[in-house]
Amino acid sequence: MPDLTGRTCLVTGATRGVGRATAEALAKLGANVVIHGRDSASVGAVCRATVRMARGGLVTGAVADFASLKSVRLMAEDIARQHPQLHVLVNNAGAGARQRRETADGFEWSFGVNHLAPFLLTKLLLPTLTKSTPARVVTVASMAYRRALLDFDDLQWQRRKYRTLLAYSESKLANILFTLELSRRLAGTGVTANCLHPGVVATNLFAGLGGRGGKIFSVIFRPLLMSPAAGAKTSVHVASAPELATVSGRYFERSHEVALNSNAQDPAAARRLWDVSEELVARAKA
Numbered sequence: 001m002p003d004l005t006g007r008t009c010l011v012t013g014a015t016r017g018v019g020r021a022t023a024e025a026l027a028k029l030g031a032n033v034v035i036h037g038r039d040s041a042s043v044g045a046v047c048r049a050t051v052r053m054a055r056g057g058l059v060t061g062a063v064a065d066f067a068s069l070k071s072v073r074l075m076a077e078d079i080a081r082q083h084p085q086l087h088v089l090v091n092n093a094g095a096g097a098r099q100r101r102e103t104a105d106g107f108e109w110s111f112g113v114n115h116l117a118p119f120l121l122t123k124l125l126l127p128t129l130t131k132s133t134p135a136r137v138v139t140v141a142s143m144a145y146r147r148a149l150l151d152f153d154d155l156q157w158q159r160r161k162y163r164t165l166l167a168y169s170e171s172k173l174a175n176i177l178f179t180l181e182l183s184r185r186l187a188g189t190g191v192t193a194n195c196l197h198p199g200v201v202a203t204n205l206f207a208g209l210g211g212r213g214g215k216i217f218s219v220i221f222r223p224l225l226m227s228p229a230a231g232a233k234t235s236v237h238v239a240s241a242p243e244l245a246t247v248s249g250r251y252f253e254r255s256h257e258v259a260l261n262s263n264a265q266d267p268a269a270a271r272r273l274w275d276v277s278e279e280l281v282a283r284a285k286a
Helices: 017-028 040-051 069-082 109-130 143-147 164-186 205-209 211-220 228-240 267-285
Strands: 008-011 032-037 059-063 088-091 135-140 191-197 251-253
Touching: 008 017, 017 032, 017 040, 017 088, 017 228, 032 040, 040 059, 059 069, 069 109, 069 267, 088 109, 088 228, 109 135, 109 164, 109 191, 109 267, 135 164, 135 228, 143 164, 164 191, 164 267, 191 228, 228 251
Parallel strands: 008 032, 008 088, 032 059, 088 135, 135 191, 191 251
Antiparallel strands: none
16 A cells, blocks of 8 residues: 655545545545535544544645635635645545536536536645645546536536536536646646546435436435445545556546546547636636
8 A cells, every 4th residue: 555654635525425535545544634524513523533543644624615616715725824735636525406506606506516616726726736746636527427518608507408417417527628638737747637437436416416316326226336435445546556656637437547438538628618617717706
């Protein structure tokens, strides 16, 4: 197992599910772990539980609501101030919506929480990551991307009939395109960017999506799904494996690199998504 002693890792969405299992695994490898969650009570409880299994590293918390880009900005400022070095950022936090709803900034929920929030957080933490090289950005996507295409004329689902699982799938495709463009922009800096599918894990995500699909996944198939600890293995592998130190712009499933479908290999779409995302987060700040 890799030794992460002295390495600082931030895991978003780390108070439950795959995120919590990822933070725990990194702590057991000796890393200093920053656990992010939406509320201080949950973050504090998970920090206290994680420190008991940590192998010598520090365990601290960070609080932000990813449905508010202002909250993301404030957390990024706090992390940069409190942690002068950041070696691994695991963009794990994710959510879905049963029906179309908007974030505090007026963005469709899945796109705002799953894509724009980690996009902004990563951009704001890049200076810290770059001065901490070698460093890694690991983004948890999903194989659900395979059924999606980004509609750049309606990213916020204002014109189309809202489809819960497709909106989620589009946000996961956005995670992958973001990773590919980020990797291109980071070439030669010592910071890598990769993404992954954790597996179909027994968490509350699908139940939260509601509808027939959510019920099937959360009730009927739940006994067949992976545990959060099993789902975290790919995240931990991509975040820590020595053989991936210089690997960037790749997609992983079950800790192995997997070729992407054509809808996730369009460099023009990746660049366009980056430009649109910059415009949207800037508009939210105005």
